[in-house]
Amino acid sequence: MEETPILKVEGLKTYFPVGGGLFGKKQVVKAVNDVSFEVMEHETFGLVGESGCGKSTLGRTLVKIYEPTEGKIEFMGKDITKLSGSEMQDFRRNVQMIFQDPYASLNPRMTVGEIIREPMEIHNIGTPKERDEKVASLLETVGLKPDHVRRYPHEFSGGQRQRISIARTLALDPKFIVCDEPISALDVSIQAQIINLLERIQRERGISYLFIAHDLGAVKHISNRIGAMYLGSLVEIGSSDDLYHHPLHPYTQALLASIPIPDPKRMRERKKEEINGEIPSPLDIPSGCPFRTRCPYATERCAQEKPQLRQVGNSKVACHLYDK
Amino acid sequence: METMETMELTPDLFEPLDSAEKNSEFIAAEPRTYLSDAWHRFRKNKLALCGLVFLVIMVILAIVVPMVSPYTYDGMDYSSVNLLPCLEHPMGTDKFGRDILVRVMYGARISLMIGFSSALICLVIGVVYGGFSGYIGGKTDMILMRIVDILYAIPNLLLVILIMLVFGSNVTSIMIGICLTSWIGMARMVRAQVMSLKEQEFALAAYVLGASKSRILFKHLVINCMGSIIVNVTLLVPSAIFTEAFLSFVGIGISAPAASWGTLANEARSLIESSNPIQIIWPILAICLTMLSLNFIGDGVSDAFDPKKK
Numbered sequence: 001m002e003e004t005p006i007l008k009v010e011g012l013k014t015y016f017p018v019g020g021g022l023f024g025k026k027q028v029v030k031a032v033n034d035v036s037f038e039v040m041e042h043e044t045f046g047l048v049g050e051s052g053c054g055k056s057t058l059g060r061t062l063v064k065i066y067e068p069t070e071g072k073i074e075f076m077g078k079d080i081t082k083l084s085g086s087e088m089q090d091f092r093r094n095v096q097m098i099f100q101d102p103y104a105s106l107n108p109r110m111t112v113g114e115i116i117r118e119p120m121e122i123h124n125i126g127t128p129k130e131r132d133e134k135v136a137s138l139l140e141t142v143g144l145k146p147d148h149v150r151r152y153p154h155e156f157s158g159g160q161r162q163r164i165s166i167a168r169t170l171a172l173d174p175k176f177i178v179c180d181e182p183i184s185a186l187d188v189s190i191q192a193q194i195i196n197l198l199e200r201i202q203r204e205r206g207i208s209y210l211f212i213a214h215d216l217g218a219v220k221h222i223s224n225r226i227g228a229m230y231l232g233s234l235v236e237i238g239s240s241d242d243l244y245h246h247p248l249h250p251y252t253q254a255l256l257a258s259i260p261i262p263d264p265k266r267m268r269e270r271k272k273e274e275i276n277g278e279i280p281s282p283l284d285i286p287s288g289c290p291f292r293t294r295c296p297y298a299t300e301r302c303a304q305e306k307p308q309l310r311q312v313g314n315s316k317v318a319c320h321l322y323d324k
Numbered sequence: 325m326e327t328m329e330t331m332e333l334t335p336d337l338f339e340p341l342d343s344a345e346k347n348s349e350f351i352a353a354e355p356r357t358y359l360s361d362a363w364h365r366f367r368k369n370k371l372a373l374c375g376l377v378f379l380v381i382m383v384i385l386a387i388v389v390p391m392v393s394p395y396t397y398d399g400m401d402y403s404s405v406n407l408l409p410c411l412e413h414p415m416g417t418d419k420f421g422r423d424i425l426v427r428v429m430y431g432a433r434i435s436l437m438i439g440f441s442s443a444l445i446c447l448v449i450g451v452v453y454g455g456f457s458g459y460i461g462g463k464t465d466m467i468l469m470r471i472v473d474i475l476y477a478i479p480n481l482l483l484v485i486l487i488m489l490v491f492g493s494n495v496t497s498i499m500i501g502i503c504l505t506s507w508i509g510m511a512r513m514v515r516a517q518v519m520s521l522k523e524q525e526f527a528l529a530a531y532v533l534g535a536s537k538s539r540i541l542f543k544h545l546v547i548n549c550m551g552s553i554i555v556n557v558t559l560l561v562p563s564a565i566f567t568e569a570f571l572s573f574v575g576i577g578i579s580a581p582a583a584s585w586g587t588l589a590n591e592a593r594s595l596i597e598s599s600n601p602i603q604i605i606w607p608i609l610a611i612c613l614t615m616l617s618l619n620f621i622g623d624g625v626s627d628a629f630d631p632k633k634k
Contacts, residue, residue, distance in 0.1 A: 063532050092534035105525035109358055109547045119533045152357075168529070 005038040006176055006208050007062070012036070012071035014054075014061045018283070029282045031057040033232035033290075034071075036309065039176070044202065044209040046223030046240065048216055048255065050279055054232040055212045056100075059178045062210065063097045064088075075176070093123055096169040100181040102161035106153040112139075112164055113149030119171040138167040142197060159190035166197065170205075178210045183218060191215075195222055216259050220244050228252045231290040232282060238315030248317040251275070251291050289320070297321055358550070365628040372624020375617030382614060386432035395423035397430040398581035406600040415606050419595060427583050428606050434495060434584040435614070439565035442502045443557050449503070450510025451546060451553060457511070458518030459541050469515070472508050480505050484567070485576060493579045498571060502564050510556050517549040551629030558622035562615050569611055585611045 014032040019025055031054045039045040047055050060066050062073060064080065073080050080091055099105035106115055116135045120126055126134065136146040142163040153161055162182060169177055179198065183191040195218060201207060213219045219226060219240070226243045228236045228251060236249040247253045254275040261267045275294045280286055286293050292302040299320065307318040356364075366372060390397065395413075401421035409416045415424035457468040484501030491497035521527060522545060530540045546553075571577035572586025580587070588607035595603055 060528075065528055065531060089534050092532065097529070097532045099525040099529060101525055105529050107526045107530075107544050107548070109550070118530070118535070122533055122535050122539070165529070168533075172533070 004041055006041045006043075006076060007039040007210075008072075008074040009038070009062070010036050010072040010074070012058070012061065012073060013069045014057055014066055015069040027283050030232050030285055031282060032061060032068075033285065035229075035232070035234050037227055037234060037237055039208050039210060040224075041208055042202070042206050043225065044211050044223045046219035046226040047210060047212045047229060048214060048219050048226060049229035050255075051214065052279060052282070053229045054282070055214075055229055056180055058229070059097070059180045059210060059212050063095055063178055064091075065097075089123065093172045094175045095178070096172060096174040096176075097178045097180060098162075098165055098169055098182045101185050102158050102165055103185070105165050106161055108153055110152075111149060112144075112151050112153065112156075115153070115164060116149075116167050116171055119168060123172060125172075134171065135167075138170055141170065141201070142167045143193075157190075158186050159193060162186060162190075162194055163197065166194075166201070170201065173205070174207065176208045176210070178212070180212050181214070182211075184213060184215060191218060198222065216256065228255060231279060231285055233290055233318065234309065235291065235319070236315060236317045237309065238317075242314050246313075246315075248312055248315055248322065249291075249319050250295050250297055250321070289318075362551070362625075362628040366624050369624040369627060371620045372627075375620030375624070378613060378617040379621065382432060382610075382617075383436060386429050386436060389429035390426055390433070393423065393426045395426045397422065397427050397583060399423075406595070406598070406603075408600060408602070416600065416603065418591065418603060424588075424603060424606055427588060428585070428610055431583045431585045431588050431607060432610060432614075434578060434582070435565050435568060435586075435611075438495060438499055438502070438568045438584075439561045439618075442499050442506065442564040443560040445499070445503045446507035446510055446560055447553065447557050450507040450556075451514050453507070454511035454514030455518050455541050455546050458515035459522055459537065459545065461519070461522075465515070469512075472511060475505060476508050478505075480567075484571060488571075488576050493577060495578065498568055498577060501571075502567050506560055506564065510553070510560070513552055513556055514546070514549055517552060518545045521545045521548055555622065555626040555629055558618070558625045562618040562622070565611075565618070566615065 012032055012035045013030070016029045016031060017026060018029055019027045033054070035058060037045070047058065049055050057066065061068050068081055071081075075091065075095060078087070078091075083091060110118070113132075113135055116138055117131050120131045120134065125131070135149060139146050139148060144160065144163055144167070148156075153164065156164065166182075182198070183194050186194060198209065199222060202209065209222075211219060211222055223240045225237065226240050227234050228243070228249065230251050236243065236247070236252045238248075243252060244256065247256050275296070277294050280290070280293055286303070288304050288306050289295070289298070289302040290306075292298040295302065301320050305320070307320050309316045309318045310322070312322045399422060401417070403421065404413070404417050405421045406419055407413055407417040407421075413423050413425065415428065417423055418427070453468065453472075457465045483504055484498070487497050487501040487504070491500065518541070522540075527540055527544050530544050535544075568577060568584060569586035569589070572584045573590045575590060578584045578587050580591075583591075585607040589604055589611075592604035592607065595601065
């Protein structure tokens with residue numbers, strides 16, 4: 001499985017200035033704060049974390065919706081933080097994104113055919129006839145009917161729209177797709193369908209995914225490796241089995257303990273590994289380890305020194321508890 | 325519960341779906357575009373439909389009447405001055421013996437042309453300016469919007485009168501005068517809408533696909549404010565017609581012998597106490613009915629494009 005990395009992120013930081021104006025104090029939201037990881041070819045890398053922990057910002061920085069403040073993003077050996085115009089168009093063909101809300105991610109004034117044809121028009125791929133054929137075959141791939149091309153998005157259900165949105169991303173035959181919570185807006189029964197569709201597409205086309213979600217069950221199912229994110233930092237990276245069965249970081253442990261079990265008896269028996277309080281504001285990240293304010297094992301050292309990701313067993317974890 | 329656990333699943337328990345269930349997700353209705361949907365709702369509003377019919381008749385008359393009539397708008401005939409309506413002159417003649425029907429219809433050409441073309445010019449300028457400003461945002465937006473604020477602070481009438489003084493009293497200068505400030509409302513509206521739409525995921529999706537800025541702006545953002553833009557245009561037309569009529573009435577608009585409705589009303593004003601006071605009725609009637617129907621159309625259009633507003 002593990003061969004060459006398709007995407008390599010090193011020390012990535014995405015900050016947003018807020019406030020300022022005439023009188024206000026200029027502040028900085030550290031949405032992504034020094035993140036490093038790799039995604040291998042044909043691999044699905046899951047990203048989990050609470051709302052507001054910077055998962056989506058990280059995903060959006062990777063497709064260059066947001067400019068990174070600092071750090072390196074290497075895609076197929078090329079640093080994409082400094083690309084020329086034509087290199088950028090190449091990058092766009094290879095890296096695509098599926099969005100969370102299937103009701104907002106399709107232009108309501110365009111027919112399904114126009115939506116799926118658009119990427120090919122932008123990149124000047126094929127003749128009009130070839131484009132029509134490709135649209136028809138893509139619709140079939142995602143499980144829609146070819147006669148849907150003349151329909152408008154509002155005529156479809158959420159799951160069907162997400163399929164349209166997947167077909168649009170596939171029109172460019174990308175090598176890497178960022179899936180930004182693609183299933184969280186859908187019904188549970190539909191979620192499984194979309195996950196299966198994504199898995200089948202990966203098998204057939206050898207695409208790598210970055211799969212962002214807060215639904216831990218779905219992430220475990222689809223991912224080879226998972227990264228847990230807290231307040232802009234990656235706190236643990238491990239294979240999905242390791243991370244699920246032997247979570248190392250206190251935050252990952254707490255996150256896993258929060259998964260509801262569909263059995264009230266076992267749910268009651270489960271050891272309560274509660275974490276208290278709210279996630280701190282990304283405007284004012286705690287010194288040292290970002291999790292120390294809520295961590296039951298926090299020591300003095302955690303306040304002074306930010307732990308770095310280091311290999312512990314099969315996983316990587318950023319926590320002082322595992323220092324010798 | 326127990327029966328469920330012991331139940332054997334045999335093939336004869338299953339039966340194939342009938343075709344009705346198989347096609348339960350089939351959408352039977354013909355796909356309808358946004359515009360045909362709006363037209364459907366517009367047609368239900370009888371008042372707006374009457375307005376539209378009246379406006380179409382007015383436009384046809386304005387084109388046809390001066391063409392087929394034996395009289396011209398500036399042909400004077402001193403043997404038939406100030407006639408009351410009769411067979412040869414359905415609306416009578418004015419103090420120079422000119423046929424009023426032809427003059428009113430000729431005036432309709434000018435008034436309607438000014439109304440529609442200045443609305444069109446405002447549409448183009450407003451959408452491009454507002455769209456650009458809203459999409460680029462930041463400092464560019466700040467500067468562009470302050471320019472608009474400054475323009476907006478100058479009294480409209482003063483601006484129009486100044487332009488008439490410089491360029492003379494003709495259709496072009498009236499249009500320039502009206503357009504100079506009327507596009508501002510459109511620009512502000514488009515800017516506000518584009519600003520909220522550009523954060524929507526479909527705009528981000530187009531960006532990630534590699535679409536150019538102008539493609540995103542016009543194919544994805546502006547097209548989604550089409551409803552409000554069309555509503556805005558239907559309100560711009562009557563306001564332009566009214567401004568022109570007002571200017572001509574106070575004597576700084578179209579100059580003789582050409583005529584717009586405002587000029588005609590102004591000319592007839594001096595005869596209001598003479599033997600033929602009804603001359604003033606015709607241009608005023610034309611203005612009122614046209615304004616009324618345009619406003620009905622505007623109402624109908626805004627309801628048609630925004631069904632939630634009702």
